[in-house]
Amino acid sequence: MPRYNVIPDILTLSTEIKKIRNFSFGESLREETGQSLINLNFIVNNSIKKEPNLNQRYHFFWGKHDCPSIYYERRIIGGIFAKMLFEDSREFPTITINKSYLRWIRVRTNNIFPPGIHLTDIITVKLMEGGFIPLHCAAVSFDNKGILIFAPPNTGKTLTSMLLIQNGFKFMSEDITVSDGNKIYGCPFTSTFRYYEEFNSKFARWLSLTATKVPFLAPFIEPKARVIGDYVDREKIKAEAPISSIVILERGDPKVENLNENETFRRILNINRYEFNYYRNPMLRVYSYFNKKLNLNSFMLKEEEIMKKIIRNKGLYLIRENNPDNYAKYFKNLSV
Secondary structure, X not given: OOEEEEEOOOEEEEEOOOEOOOOOOOOEOOOEOOOOOEEEEEEEOOOOOOOOOOOEEEOOEEEOOOOOEEEEEEEXXXXXXXXXXXXOOOOOOEEEEOHHHHHHOOOOEOOEOOHHHHHHHHHHHHHHHOOOEEEOOEEEEEOOEEEEEEOOOOOOHHHHHHHHHOOOOEEEEOOOEEEOOOEEEEOOOOOHHHHOHHHOOHHHXXXXXXXXXXXXXXXXXXXXXOOHHHOOOHHHEOOEEEEEEXXXXXXXXXXXXXXXXXXXXXXXXXXXXXXXXXXXXXXXHHHHHHOOOOOHHHHHHHHXXXXXXXXXXXXXXXXXXXXXXXXXXXXXXXXX
């Protein structure tokens, strides 16, 4: 089974599926690799079924106290079922789903989560077990100094990171970044930049516009998979860098100001938890019921601890602009 780079040297995913919808760390998998610090399996197998020892029911889940496996089965329609088995092996945690679950569940509805969301939330927990946290931000580097770019959704952080590359900065991430509190590590296989006109064909732009105007069609509209390596030379991409500065982007009348650590923490924690909802994931909740070693509240505290470490003694800035094309022009004047 192919093993793909998700976060270089930190996370790999072994799977036969090259496109995983709703997978925040990169829907389109490209580069095959060897093992890294954290390794997971994502398998599609129509023959999965509940293991006999998982004899305690919790809503649509089956588990057993102190057993590192959880089984899920729920009717989609008629004789079509969504099935999933999560096995929390120390070396290779594995999610196995059936084809119907992968094919038909593309959005969260009636507390049924798409497989890609489960995969995202499990990886989030595994990263935190390894001393990392995912961050909902773009990242660039300048003179080997890492700059994190946070913003509420659809503010312009992806566009800003792409514009900065054209002005001497190195690309690290455009939507999701990982940190241990000291360094930042890029997630180069996300592709939210594909929604920007300058990176797409007319047909792809039409698909994106249709998805925007008719939201319920969005899960079934799939532009051709693209990753940053399709647009940017490898020498302009950097895998890791020490953290120098944090910039928060907002829409509004033009303004640049310094932020204090408390206000920066408040804002970026809010942005992060808008994206990462692992603590609300029903499968992880059920797993933690049967396995007390998985304490989701402790992970939330760990997330806050590492985030405070990221902020400490760094340059902290707010940039406000009405036109997202203008954010990038301020960066070289910051003390990064």
